[in-house]
Amino acid sequence: MASRHRQSLHRCRALSAALLALAAGCGGHGEPVVKIGFAAPLTGDQAPHGQDLLNGARLAVEHANNEGPILPGHRLELLPLDDQRNPTQAVAAAKKLVADPDVVVVIGHLNSSCTMPASAIYHQARLLHITPVSSNPQISRQGFDTFYRTCATDDLQGPAAAMFVAGQLQAKRVFVLDDLTTYGRGLANEFVAKAKALSVDVLEHEGISQEDKDFMPLLTKIKAANPDLVFFAGMFPQGALLIKQRLDVGLSSRFMGGDGLFDPVLINLATPQAAEGVYLTKLGSDIRRIPTAQAFIREYEARFGPIGAYSAYAYEATRIAIWAVRRAATKERTAVLAAMKQLRDYPGLFGLQNFDEKGDSLIRDIGLVTVQGGRFVELGAYTMRDGQFVFVAAAAPP
């Protein structure tokens, strides 16, 4: 009886040891990881933009893993979340990323309306946060030392657009539209302020809903107001509908938009015929003319097809984040943050990267683009020359 009891006890121990071994084997495949959080709209109307960013970040992580382990024995992983361009979802995604102890840095949010509330959550968690493309200047004015961005801001983009409208296009009367988001309203206000300073007549400034698809009544109203130019601060899905429907009501004014329109999908949706001659500003000068970016572009296009508007910014942001983690040499978030503060003259895709005290990149050109024959053509860029923001026309196509 006793021996039988002992026997079963033995069997029990052997079984639990086997179970323990199995459990250990299941947890994290045995290899510890460092995660880079990523958040952007991956579903819905702005998903093409989000996917472009994700591809850029993915390539950066792959390159880093090929160069060697991020920390001794650690593999680097990307953790992409979908914020559906919805601030509520963005906050939920941010909380999820903050709660994961393996996440040491977050690349993300496409829309300023998402980046703004999420940045507060990352700040509270002392988590390094780099946005590749959210351009609203208010985000970096919150005083969060966790926040960085690799693109120019709308307090430059709006004035650049207004200078182009008043100078190159000689427009006297403009009708301004925005999509009522943090980005759209912010950019439109910057544009309006500069346009008025340049004595351009701003006839009206109206908002549209991102859920709307029928802009014919509004465009008819604009036609009656007869402006020289319509400026729209918003994203490409609504921009494309405005561009297309304006022909359907016979509105012949010129059309200009901000960087939210800079996506080839805009031309497809609007039809090349309607998009012909549309102008837009974008963050940064023509990437195809920057020698240090060419190897990246070639590799990206071989992997994912034509490079997206902001893929390079996502790559740049992710590479900089990886640089900070390597320098910190630990998964501790405060150490990564401290390492980031030491970044000087990082050799990035766009040249030497440096950030100001607010976390904004010092590479701040605003590019100007027009649509010709169904394609975006870069006209040049506004750039800082001796303290002046001036237009530099592009040379002949490369």
Place this chain on the structure above:
Amino acid sequence: MTPLQLFLQQLANALTLGAIYALTALGYTMVYGVIQLINFAHGEVFMAGAYVSLTVLLAAAASPALAGSPWWVLLIVCGAGAMAACAGLGVAIDRLGYRPIRQAPRLNALITAIGMSFFLQNALMVIYGAVDRQFPNPIPPVRWEAAGVTITLMQVIIWVAGGLCMIGLHLLVMSTKLGMAMRATAQDLKACALLGVPVDRIIAVTFVIGSALAALGGMLFGLNYGTINFHDGYLVGLKAFTAAVLGGIGNVPGAMIGGLVLGLLEGLGAGYLSAQWKNVFAFAILVILLLFKPTGLLGERVADRA
């Protein structure tokens, strides 16, 4: 642009939107007429129509038999495919969702309808993806301009398709035997059953017609706006339901008029007041109208039913 030209242009815009609302509102009102159910899944049938027509259009444009055929052939094939598929979907919704609980309290069917709407919306997302789909438009971008008013071929097609369907439906309901059976079922379902009217078949036919019209609306929506998303049906469904209530729910001409009036209210609100306030304007008018005329514009029978 003179004020008159402006008004005529706004009228043309509003009629286009109104025709799509009206086509969709007919399904709500017909189903309500026969079984007093607000079929919340109708907006999803509309969206399914848009997706199926996109699939058919892409397949037709790629098939050797139809490639290179004129645009209107593609359009007819595409419309017929979508209407047939959605007619089937409508019948399936009724057979599986609503018929088993026909005798249960009306609230049960209403909750089933809401569940059906969620189910279909998510099914569309799973099948077609959560990303916006581009809807290629084979209709040539022809525009006519007369006296400062611009009208497109697309708009004319929407008006003609909408108008023909409404006239056809009116004739069907008012002057055929089937229409008579539908009207009788709407008046008193139990009495009709006692008199030997095959009420379940009449109800199925109601779903067939309503869903086919929604499918046509969905196709025109996709063609007109160029992109579709699985959740677009929600807002259009809500607007079409509003149009049905505005016209007097249960009343077929009422739904047509309600759709056109809602389109006009939105269009004129956006055109003369402010684009961002257009929904507020349209719904405020609806509330005011229902305060003074609770049965809607043409409705008579709601008070004793509700």
